[in-house]
Amino acid sequence: MEIGLVHYLSVAAVLFGLGLLTVMTRKNSVGILLGVELILNAAALNFIAFEHFVVGDVGGQIFTVFIIVLAAAEAAIALAIVLSVYRNFRSIMADRMTTLKN
Amino acid sequence: MPPISSLLFVVLAGLALGSAGVVAFSRNIIHSALALLGTFLGVAGMYITLSADFLGATQVLVYVGGTLTLILFAVMLTARIEDMKVSNPTQGLGAGIGLVTVVLLLLGKTAATTAWTLNVQPDNPSTAKLGHAFLTTYLLPFEVGSIVLLAAMIGAVVLARRAVKRDWEKE
Numbered sequence: 436m437e438i439g440l441v442h443y444l445s446v447a448a449v450l451f452g453l454g455l456l457t458v459m460t461r462k463n464s465v466g467i468l469l470g471v472e473l474i475l476n477a478a479a480l481n482f483i484a485f486e487h488f489v490v491g492d493v494g495g496q497i498f499t500v501f502i503i504v505l506a507a508a509e510a511a512i513a514l515a516i517v518l519s520v521y522r523n524f525r526s527i528m529a530d531r532m533t534t535l536k537n
Numbered sequence: 538m539p540p541i542s543s544l545l546f547v548v549l550a551g552l553a554l555g556s557a558g559v560v561a562f563s564r565n566i567i568h569s570a571l572a573l574l575g576t577f578l579g580v581a582g583m584y585i586t587l588s589a590d591f592l593g594a595t596q597v598l599v600y601v602g603g604t605l606t607l608i609l610f611a612v613m614l615t616a617r618i619e620d621m622k623v624s625n626p627t628q629g630l631g632a633g634i635g636l637v638t639v640v641l642l643l644l645g646k647t648a649a650t651t652a653w654t655l656n657v658q659p660d661n662p663s664t665a666k667l668g669h670a671f672l673t674t675y676l677l678p679f680e681v682g683s684i685v686l687l688a689a690m691i692g693a694v695v696l697a698r699r700a701v702k703r704d705w706e707k708e
Contacts, residue, residue, distance in 0.1 A: 441648055441649065442546065444648040446554065449641070450553060450554065452638075452640060452641045452644075453554070453560065453561045453637075457560060459629065459633040465611055465612055466569060466625050468608065472600075473557055473560060473561075480584075483587045487657070489655060493663060493670045496667050497670060500671075501678065507599055507604055510603075512689055514608065514611040514693070515693040515697035518611065518614060518696075519696055528626075
């Protein structure tokens with residue numbers, strides 16, 4: 436069996452689905468962040484697969500480099516925010532951060 | 538006997554998806570964070586099979602060496618070590634699975650029914666082409682990316698810093 440575009444797209448789709456599930460169901464803020472990383476990886480895999488099988492320039496790889504750069508920046512900022520929240524709430528569960536409610 | 542490339546793809550996809558399953562369903566946040574390592578390695582291997590060798594190396598260096606370490610630091614710094622229950626509770630799993638199933642069906646239908654005009658590239662290393670593209674056509678986005686990283690670094694320091702006032706500042 437020859438591995439083609441559809442196989443890579445399916446892997447990326449399942450990866451995206453698992454990431455989406457993680458983001459939607461986790462209460463722990465760091466867990467939610469892990470889900471975001473899964474989603475970003477799935478998107479990057481799609482870019483590379485389309486570049487290899489359809490488009491054929493380096494545009495997909497350029498996009499993926501930027502995805503990796505922005506994911507690193509996002510992780511650094513998000514973890515700084517998580518530390519700050521932990522200092523104020525003594526917990527990083529997303530359902531406890533209800534200061535703005537009511 | 539299937540060809541070695543198909544076998545490799547199955548192994549890499551299994552590694553990536555199995556670890557992603559642990560990330561999504563594990564009850565322990567440390568297990569989830571460490572399972573992300575398997576996903577990153579599997580995706581890096583798939584980059585290499587798609588002749589994006591530079592990105593495979595970058596994925597391992599940046600994600601495994603940087604992001605994952607950062608996430609583990611955050612877990613260690615925010616979990617109370619004494620109660621040893623580094624929990625990772627879930628909520629609304631049923632509704633989540635239902636919604637994700639709908640999304641996956643939609644994505645699968647789109648991927649399977651669209652007539653992609655295939656133009657498969659030969660398996661050549663692409664690092665040199667990528668470097669030339671970054672230093673000619675994509676020079677400005679490249680530099681903007683550096684500035685974003687610098688700003689994120691400063692922002693993270695400012696956010697995570699503990700605002701301690703020294704005695705002589707209080708007067």
